[in-house]
Amino acid sequence: MRSDFFKWMLSGESRGILGINRRNLDYVYPGSSRKFFRLADRKLETKKILEKAGLPFPETVMIFREFREIIDLRERLGDKENFVIKPDRGKMGSGIMVLGERSGSGFLDSEGNEVEPGKIRKRLGDIILGVYSNGLNDFAFLEKRIFPHSFFSDLYPRGLSDIRIITYRKEPVMAMMRIPTGESGGRANLHQGGVGVAVEISSGLTYAAGIKRVEIREHPDTGAGLIGKRVPFFSEMLRMCSLLPDEIRLDYLGFDFAVDRKRGPLILEINARPGLEIQNVGSAGLYRLLLDRNEGAE
Amino acid sequence: MRRWALISLLLIIVTAGIILFKIFYLDYDPFDVIPEKGYKLTLEITTENRRNRSVEITTFVPQDSTKQQVYREESISDAFRFRIMKVNGNKQAQWRGENVSGVNKIKYISRIKSVKVKYLFTNDTVVPGEYPESLKAYLKRSDFIQVDSKAIKRKMEELTTDKYTLYEKIRAIHDFIVKDIRYVNFSGGLDADSTLQLLEASCNGKSRLYVAMVRQLGIPARVVGGIILNRSPKKTTHQWVEIYLNGHWVPFCPTNNYFAELPRRYITLYTGDEVLFRYSSKIGFNYRFSFEKVNIPKPGLSLKYRDLPVNIFAVLENFEKFNISLNILIYLLMLPLGALVSVILRNIIGFQTFGIFLPILVASVLKGTGIFLGLMTFSGIIFLVFFINFAITKLELLYHPKMSILLSGVILSILVLFLTGIAFKNYELINVVFFPVAIIAITVNRVMTIIEEEGSMKLLTVTLNTLVVIIICFYFMNSTFLQLAMLSFPELILLLAGFNILIGRWSGIRFTEFIRFYPVFKKGIRDEE
Numbered sequence: 001m002r003s004d005f006f007k008w009m010l011s012g013e014s015r016g017i018l019g020i021n022r023r024n025l026d027y028v029y030p031g032s033s034r035k036f037f038r039l040a041d042r043k044l045e046t047k048k049i050l051e052k053a054g055l056p057f058p059e060t061v062m063i064f065r066e067f068r069e070i071i072d073l074r075e076r077l078g079d080k081e082n083f084v085i086k087p088d089r090g091k092m093g094s095g096i097m098v099l100g101e102r103s104g105s106g107f108l109d110s111e112g113n114e115v116e117p118g119k120i121r122k123r124l125g126d127i128i129l130g131v132y133s134n135g136l137n138d139f140a141f142l143e144k145r146i147f148p149h150s151f152f153s154d155l156y157p158r159g160l161s162d163i164r165i166i167t168y169r170k171e172p173v174m175a176m177m178r179i180p181t182g183e184s185g186g187r188a189n190l191h192q193g194g195v196g197v198a199v200e201i202s203s204g205l206t207y208a209a210g211i212k213r214v215e216i217r218e219h220p221d222t223g224a225g226l227i228g229k230r231v232p233f234f235s236e237m238l239r240m241c242s243l244l245p246d247e248i249r250l251d252y253l254g255f256d257f258a259v260d261r262k263r264g265p266l267i268l269e270i271n272a273r274p275g276l277e278i279q280n281v282g283s284a285g286l287y288r289l290l291l292d293r294n295e296g297a298e
Numbered sequence: 299m300r301r302w303a304l305i306s307l308l309l310i311i312v313t314a315g316i317i318l319f320k321i322f323y324l325d326y327d328p329f330d331v332i333p334e335k336g337y338k339l340t341l342e343i344t345t346e347n348r349r350n351r352s353v354e355i356t357t358f359v360p361q362d363s364t365k366q367q368v369y370r371e372e373s374i375s376d377a378f379r380f381r382i383m384k385v386n387g388n389k390q391a392q393w394r395g396e397n398v399s400g401v402n403k404i405k406y407i408s409r410i411k412s413v414k415v416k417y418l419f420t421n422d423t424v425v426p427g428e429y430p431e432s433l434k435a436y437l438k439r440s441d442f443i444q445v446d447s448k449a450i451k452r453k454m455e456e457l458t459t460d461k462y463t464l465y466e467k468i469r470a471i472h473d474f475i476v477k478d479i480r481y482v483n484f485s486g487g488l489d490a491d492s493t494l495q496l497l498e499a500s501c502n503g504k505s506r507l508y509v510a511m512v513r514q515l516g517i518p519a520r521v522v523g524g525i526i527l528n529r530s531p532k533k534t535t536h537q538w539v540e541i542y543l544n545g546h547w548v549p550f551c552p553t554n555n556y557f558a559e560l561p562r563r564y565i566t567l568y569t570g571d572e573v574l575f576r577y578s579s580k581i582g583f584n585y586r587f588s589f590e591k592v593n594i595p596k597p598g599l600s601l602k603y604r605d606l607p608v609n610i611f612a613v614l615e616n617f618e619k620f621n622i623s624l625n626i627l628i629y630l631l632m633l634p635l636g637a638l639v640s641v642i643l644r645n646i647i648g649f650q651t652f653g654i655f656l657p658i659l660v661a662s663v664l665k666g667t668g669i670f671l672g673l674m675t676f677s678g679i680i681f682l683v684f685f686i687n688f689a690i691t692k693l694e695l696l697y698h699p700k701m702s703i704l705l706s707g708v709i710l711s712i713l714v715l716f717l718t719g720i721a722f723k724n725y726e727l728i729n730v731v732f733f734p735v736a737i738i739a740i741t742v743n744r745v746m747t748i749i750e751e752e753g754s755m756k757l758l759t760v761t762l763n764t765l766v767v768i769i770i771c772f773y774f775m776n777s778t779f780l781q782l783a784m785l786s787f788p789e790l791i792l793l794l795a796g797f798n799i800l801i802g803r804w805s806g807i808r809f810t811e812f813i814r815f816y817p818v819f820k821k822g823i824r825d826e827e
Contacts, residue, residue, distance in 0.1 A: 015822035017815045021645060022805035094751055122694050131697045131750055192753075213817070276811075279818050288822070 016288025018276060027168065027252035027290070028273055036250045040272035042088050044141060050267055053245050057267045058084075058258075061142040070124045074117070081107065084146075085120070087127040088139040092275075093189055095132030097123050098145065098160075110159050110186045146266065149259040151232050155179050155224045156195075159186030163199070163237060163257040163265075166274055166286065170242040173289050175199040176281045177206065177231060182221045195219060196281035197226050204234030213280055233265045240267065302803050309796030316789045328786035330602075333593035333614070333624055336369070336411040337527055339565065340589065343393075343404040346582030352396045353378070355583070356576040358523070358568035360408050361389040364546070366565060367411045369594055374405040388568045401582075411594055416559040417548045421463040425517060425543060433542060436518035442489040442571060443506050443521075445513045450494055454511040464517075468541065468550075471511045475504050475552040483534075504552040505537045506571065518542035522549070523574060524566040531588035535567070535574055593624050629662060631784040632775040634794045636661055639774045643767050645801055648810030651764040652744040659737050661771040667733065669772065671726050673765060675733050676741070680761050682708050683745045684754065705742050709735070 039045045050057045061083050064070060081102045087095040099107035099115060106116040127140035152161040159180030166174045177197040180186045184193035198208040209216050209226040218225055237257050254274025257265050279286055320326035347353050360368050373380045378393035393404055439445035457474050458467040480498035488503030490510040505521045512519035519541045526536050538551040549560040577583050636658035643649045651657050664672040686707040712730050719727025748757050774780060784790055
């Protein structure tokens with residue numbers, strides 16, 4: 001390992017791996033004005049853009065902008081069920097609370113556990129107070145719950161799997177699927193224990209899978225095979241990535257998709273600073289792919 | 299060339315330019331920055347006068363010599379007129395007041411740099427046979443130094459007959475007076491003859507006998523008076539001896555057994571067998587000496603370097619005038635360096651810490667608390683926050699009230715430790731109370747952010763990362779060499795800015811990323827081969 005370290009130090013281009021310094025310096029920040037980060041960071045703003053561009057996204061049911069809007073929560077909720085609470089500015093899925101079917105005065109979450117109204121109020125309050133947005137005031141909103149396409153529920157029946165596609169100047173660079181496990185508490189997040197599955201851009205086929213960098217070939221809970229599967233609507237998702245309007249000047253983005261069994265692929269959110277772990281999932285360096293792309297373009 | 303590289307280069311060149319200009323054109327000596335250790339000696343005199351007549355007080359005050367240098371003196375005496383006189387080579391201060399009644403105070407403050415002196419007095423040292431007029435005074439008898447005393451002469455000869463060199467003779471006299479004249483602490487004086495008779499005396503009698511014997515050898519010698527700065531405040535003054543050898547007045551102390559040398563803490567107030575205080579009769583008179591150790595910037599530097607663009611010496615002297623510790627200046631100057639170190643550790647090595655500035659703040663506190671205790675306190679706070687948060691989670695409180703409780707909980711714990719320290723007289727526990735509240739508050743905030751956003755495992759790794767960064771920053775910020783560099787060349791801050799620009803444009807992989815993505819890295823190599 002030590003000789004490799006020196007090779008890395010001397011090589012300069014780090015074997016095609018994209019580190020956070022280069023990601024920020026060369027890809028995320030140059031050519032992007034701050035106001036566009038705001039559009040990507042706030043999910044409600046993002047939805048406005050998607051709507052204008054004719055791109056599909058989960059339907060917003062209700063928005064809580066101020067504390068006092070939580071007071072008459074019961075009346076506002078009526079007898080609605082199956083929605084998700086999200087912080088407008090939350091990152092990496094933090095602050096999300098799934099409320100499925102009604103259960104007494106409360107709801108059942110995606111794992112089948114009871115969620116009482118007090119917890120719901122507290123979550124809404126915490127979001128507005130900024131617990132999930134670094135202390136800055138935030139909005140909470142409810143959006144319609146997504147019931148995943150059978151492809152995903154066959155791999156794991158609970159929680160919501162998503163597809164992350166990294167794009168540079170509207171061209172897809174790398175893609176992966178994230179699947180929750182029992183261990184991860186229904187969350188698809190990689191560092192919470194979700195399964196990362198590498199998806200080949202050209203074919204939409206999965207070619208590698210792992211949990212926290214340990215290679216696996218089947219889902220630990222269901223035993224479903226993870227390699228060689230074709231992701232449904234993948235080319236559709238790729239197409240959607242290129243449809244973001246030109247005025248939104250963000251060169252380097254991560255699109256998060258979920259496939260609803262009725263509506264098909266929906267854009268959950270757009271990430272202006274997508275994480276780097278996808279490189280470990282796909283065993284490929286983003287920097288090399290980005291450089292190849294540039295050469296191809298010229 | 300790109301703009302950032304240009305700016306960076308410019309900063310480096312400007313800094314180098316200023317430094318070189320200072321060193322070569324202005325003959326700048328970086329070591330001039332180091333303040334010298336000195337004393338601030340204060341004499342407080344209290345007088346009480348009921349008879350409405352004039353009051354006059356005279357005393358000897360410190361002046362420059364080979365051993366000491368007086369920087370600043372001031373006299374604070376509202377009711378009296380003050381003047382300085384030179385008498386017999388001594389410096390005398392005099393306070394005079396007409397119609398001064400009641401209780402009055404006088405303060406005399408001198409800032410003195412004192413050094414240890416040691417003279418090479420050996421068997422080879424020889425002295426001339428004749429002395430000029432000015433020195434002959436130190437061979438004569440006086441009422442208290444009976445050079446003509448037969449008893450003293452007999453004793454002196456008994457001590458020195460079998461000694462051949464001057465060194466051996468004086469050594470014999472010295473040892474006799476040190477060992478065989480018993481020291482008694484009494485404030486009155488005793489003449490040389492009586493001292494020999496009684497074989498006991500205070501420093502005064504010992505010194506007088508010593509001088510008498512040396513004068514009998516035909517060598518000029520004198521009693522010297524002053525004060526030993528060992529305890530503050532104090533009233534006891536001291537006397538010792540100086541012998542004229544080879545053009546120097548060499549010190550000897552027969553009370554504390556110093557032979558041809560004297561430590562820093564001896565301050566000379568007068569030479570000759572004088573009385574320290576003289577004051578009008580029939581007034582109440584009391585006095586007290588107190589002192590503190592201070593850092594004195596080398597004198598005359600703001601003048602020497604008045605051409606400097608950034609005259610740090612003027613700054614240093616002003617710090618001293620306003621009684622602000624130099625440490626504050628050092629603290630401020632080292633912060634940018636600490637910040638750079640922190641940035642390097644983060645952007646190049648890849649340490650993930652609680653914010654970028656918290657490690658520097660904690661590092662600067664460690665000097666006062668001690669490394670181990672400071673880090674223990676810091677870790678303790680983190681652990682406390684985690685623990686209290688865990689305990690009150692069930693209460694499902696809103697965010698800000700919960701933060702308030704956490705902060706209160708930590709402070710309460712610190713108070714408990716403090717009181718425990720007092721109860722068991724454990725000074726380490728007592729010192730936890732000095733951990734700055736600002737740092738505690740910031741730490742509580744950041745710890746909670748990590749717990750909320752990323753979970754407890756992440757908290758552990760970030761804590762360990764932060765501790766390592768704190769320790770590394772601490773060593774850089776407390777390096778005497780670097781402190782000297784920053785004090786001598788504060789323009790180095792520009793250089794630090796230049797480095798920050800370079801790091802700000804560095805797009806390489808962080809070391810921790812190298813480890814994180816190693817499998818992909820290895821695969822990249824395999825693909826190429």
